[in-house]
Amino acid sequence: MKKRIIAGNWKMNQTKDTAYAMLRGLADFCASNDIPSDVEMVVCPPYPYLSLAVDTLKDSPVKVGAQNCSHESNGAFTGEVSSAMLADLGVSHVILGHSERRKYFKESDSLVLKKTRKAMSAGLQVILCVGEELAVREDEGQYLFVKNQLKDSAFLLSSANLKNLIVAYEPIWAIGTGKTATPEQANEMHYYIRDQFAENFDQPSANELSILYGGSCKPANAADLFAQVNVDGGLIGGASLTAENFTGIIDKTFPA
Numbered sequence: 001m002k003k004r005i006i007a008g009n010w011k012m013n014q015t016k017d018t019a020y021a022m023l024r025g026l027a028d029f030c031a032s033n034d035i036p037s038d039v040e041m042v043v044c045p046p047y048p049y050l051s052l053a054v055d056t057l058k059d060s061p062v063k064v065g066a067q068n069c070s071h072e073s074n075g076a077f078t079g080e081v082s083s084a085m086l087a088d089l090g091v092s093h094v095i096l097g098h099s100e101r102r103k104y105f106k107e108s109d110s111l112v113l114k115k116t117r118k119a120m121s122a123g124l125q126v127i128l129c130v131g132e133e134l135a136v137r138e139d140e141g142q143y144l145f146v147k148n149q150l151k152d153s154a155f156l157l158s159s160a161n162l163k164n165l166i167v168a169y170e171p172i173w174a175i176g177t178g179k180t181a182t183p184e185q186a187n188e189m190h191y192y193i194r195d196q197f198a199e200n201f202d203q204p205s206a207n208e209l210s211i212l213y214g215g216s217c218k219p220a221n222a223a224d225l226f227a228q229v230n231v232d233g234g235l236i237g238g239a240s241l242t243a244e245n246f247t248g249i250i251d252k253t254f255p256a
């Protein structure tokens with residue numbers, strides 16, 4: 001069954017204390033609210049706080065994800081973290097292909113594909129990010145842009161891999177800018193992405209795929225975005241840093 005997913009990407013933020021406060025608040029929220037069974041919540045802290053997250057959330061339904069992993073298995077790759085290490089810690093998800101990694105660390109679609117394969121072979125769920133810059137949208141090139149990103153990454157996976165794939169559409173012009181895609185813009189792109197998966201794989205697999213929206217989501221706009229038929233949840237940046245905002249999104253969007 002297709003899952004509705006709210007995932008928080010902390011990026012390079014938090015201290016041990018603020019991280020714990022957020023995680024504790026989220027665990028307490030889950031203990032005192034009925035979360036619908038098709039709703040999955042994921043928190044993606046920086047590497048040093050992953051164990052803290054796994055421990056603090058162990059009695060809650062919230063899953064823990066990483067923000068990156070290596071495309072290599074192990075060995076002399078100073079500073080890298082393997083997907084097997086993440087799985088070993090109790091991490092279940094990993095965000096790959098985020099626009100910030102593409103921009104600042106020059107990650108290509110082919111590297112994203114290698115990382116995706118490696119992560120899936122370690123049993124991780126991959127949240128694969130795609131999305132266009134403002135200039136591309138202004139030229140009405142967003143569909144072709146996203147299609148090309150998927151062509152060189154997700155569409156080269158096997159259909160058996162799709163059950164471990166979540167797609168996040170994050171238009172770059174909406175990330176951290178306070179400028180959100182309209183619910184209609186998000187829905188149109190998600191419909192297009194699903195249709196492309198149907199064309200490259202099959203319709204039932206495409207129907208099962210969870211496609212998340214990311215870019216300036218907050219409690220005030222989440223319900224309208226996630227009410228769209230093709231928007232299956234969100235990948236939240238800034239508003240995932242406090243339990244108040246993150247649970248505000250969960251609460252408003254998926255009231256028990």
Ligand code: 13P
Pocket residue numbers: 009098170174175176177178214215216217235236237238239
């Ligand atoms: P913001 O919610 O801060 O715009 O970030 C979105 C994002 O990049 C999540 O991965």
